[in-house]
Amino acid sequence: MLATVHHPASAPDGSVPLLIVHGLFGSARNWGAIARRLADRRDVVAVDMRNHGESPRAGVQDYPSMAGDLAEVIESLGGKVDLLGHSMGGKAAMQLALTQGALIRRLIVADIAPVVYTHDQSPHIHAMRGLDLTGLTSRGEADRRLQALVGDPALRAFFLQSLDLKAAGGPVWRLNLDVLERDMPKIIGWPGTEGHFDGPTLFLTGAESHYVRPEHRETIRALFPHARFAKLPGAGHWLHAEKPREFEETVRVFLNA
Structure with missing residues (x-):
């Protein structure tokens, strides 16, 4: 459930x-x-x-x-x-x-x-995938890195709510980006x-x-x-x-x- x-x-x-x-x-x-x-x-x-x-x-x-x-x-x-x-x-x-x-x-x-x-949201998935997660320990640093890919600060803040900085093995997105991208035509x-x-x-x-x-x-x-x-x-x-x-x-x- x-x-x-x-x-x-x-x-x-x-x-x-x-x-x-x-x-x-x-x-x-x-x-x-x-x-x-x-x-x-x-x-x-x-x-x-x-x-x-x-x-x-x-x-x-x-x-x-x-x-x-x-x-x-x-x-x-x-x-x-x-x-x-x-x-x-x-x-x-x-x-x-x-x-x-x-x-x-x-x-x-x-x-x-x-x-x-027709507003395909796949570019946002590409931006999240493009965020370098190496050594990330703070949301502020994540925002700084994501700025190069997403100009809107409100949008960055929204996306970063789905970033788990404390996951075992390092930061991960709390999103199944692969399925969301593949099924984007169904979503929109x-x-x-x-x-x-x-x-x-x-x-x-x-x-x-x-x-x-x-x-x-x-x-x-x-x-x-x-x-x-x-x-x-x-x-x-x-x-x-x-x-x-x-x-x-x-x-x-x-x-x-």
Whole structure:
């Protein structure tokens, strides 16, 4: 089963748990602050997706498989959750909603649509592979070395959260880069899943992001007939990191509606 990080409710009110699903190259740890704040009235559980973090390494990274992993976690939590997924995690969440919708009460899809994209993320894999891990003992030094390959400091910081500096035998990436690179067309693609999810669904996007376009809405509404749309001003694709409090409050309002 996927590795999980549990955040028990500080004052439980009987709400179903919230399951948080990260995007490509991410981990449960990326969501720690938001998960803790949302755990005031309900348990919040964040997962490491397959081939990420502490979760098992698998030979395939496609959405039916990722949805199956999430279903297994949900069954272990009692069989019903509110589900929040960002980017790749949002596509996995949509796949699960369309195929096993009874497991989900409310669905939040963060800055992604059920469509095929063309933004290949393989260059980031090449950059991570290109990082010289010899003798690395600090994240600061790792950042300095990675700067030659990744100019954006925020992106470097995000990637380096998946670098294990204390691994036996020396630093290693907590990512199965080989499988992620091979299956990149599946990750940026969409399996064309049919059906519909009748539960309340929020498509929450960054106002400065181009991942969810107006022309996607017809496709979204066909699959998620009760979809609502909201935008966070001043945020891009990484809306939860760029506007964490606004993201958290929007999620809270939707879940409690």
